Amino acid sequence: MTQAPVWDYSSAPESAKVEIRPRYGLFIDGRWMDGRAGKHFPSVDPTSEQQLCQVTEATGAEIDKAFEAARRALRRWSRTPGRERGKFLFRIARRIQERARELAVLESRDSGKPIRESRDFDIPQVAQHFFHHAGWCDKLRYALPGVSDPRPVGVCAQIIPWNFPLLMAAWKLAPALACGNTCVLKPAETTPLTALRLAEILDECELPRGVVNIVTGGPETGRAMVEHPGFDKIAFTGSTEVGKAILRACAERPVRLTMELGGKSPNIVFADAPIDQAIEGIVEGIWFNQGQVCCAGSRLLVEESVLGEVVAKVRLRMERLRVGDPLDKNTDVGPINSAVQRDRVKRYLRIGVDEGATLHECGTSALPDRGYFCRPAFFTEVQPSATIAREEIFGPVLAVMSFRTPDEALLRANNTPYGLSAGVWTNKGSKILEIARSLKAGVVWCNGFNLFDAASPFGGFKESGFGREGGRHGLREYLSH
């Protein structure tokens, strides 16, 4: 008797070759400050657990220099005609496209995200944000209704997280520069490399000195930025906890703020939904980027009559998710970004089991013996009051719950301190509109999930923050009137 063939993929690794210097300094006033005398910290590859390079931890004196450079540059940059600023942004976008492979490999090595995602999502979106905002530079008079001559806000402090390192930098820098502001940007301590590579690109594009300054470091450096008197606006993306600390620190200062914080977003599946399409949306919603997505669809709410079918199909689909080397083009799920975050995810898995939910761990291959890997997982029999249903895990873990009526679905969906995004799956247009209107979420996707465009505003309500990034709404955050 012939044995059934075992169908598997051959690995298709992207070359890991990309230039990484042994040590990086800070990019201030258009120059690299070596920071040789200062403190350094390692940036670690989450797949191999090996150090990629050493990065400088910016001190108070260096933060001073960065804000002074941004203030000096503001005078000229804010008066540069929009059509000229647009040429710089356009050039940056083109250069990002030209160096896309290098940026994608660097991003995957530094953050652990699968190359399929960094190559096909992150980097194209980065270029799109610069292209989109290049187009706005000479049209700002149309950005704010009734304001014919909007002005830049001034010097912007920008602090970003590690889940979409270069994309978050683009979300911050592109609109700020388009509106004539200057910036001091700090990437997250575990993923500084693509922001530092972007500094090289800005230099290549001859962006005037001091318009963008990139400082690296951890929470201490972030705190020093927040306490610095040299900025007019702060734009923060990160955890709700740190966002609140920044709000407290800025409470008595006349600075503008944008806060893009955490989430616990619902993905709602009605019985009349195209179920197979919804399964893809569920997978995309929670296992994209190892679930380390602020707007991840981490709570799945399914109408009771199709719960069994949906759970069975999710399990079947999950069993085909390939966990492994992020540079392999077949990989769906790479390692978690850091050991700290991996341990946090594992802690939530234990809490879920202890509180009585049923854990299903999936993924095809055996986990590599090195790297901060964690299997994609989902929980069934989850009580709405359970910790895993309420708190942001920021990992590949889905909590599945059911509902009987649209009202109950809405009640459960809105029963969260967060309000970032939501997905609604049904084939009835009128139901989509009715539900979307009542959801307390900044973004609602209908029969889709995690769909992004530079022209479309993104942002949250409640503990997910305030302010919008992207589109015309995003420009408002960087203009005064």
Ligand code: NAD
């Ligand atoms: P984090 O808040 O720990 O860190 C974010 C950034 O803030 C990092 O650069 C960090 O160095 C810096 N930082 C830390 N403590 C600081 C302090 N006291 N003062 C100033 N800066 C400080 O968040 P994280 O763990 O890097 O990212 C995960 C969080 O980010 C999740 O909660 C996620 O939901 C959120 N996030 C939100 C969005 C959004 O658009 N809403 C997007 C991505 C991530």
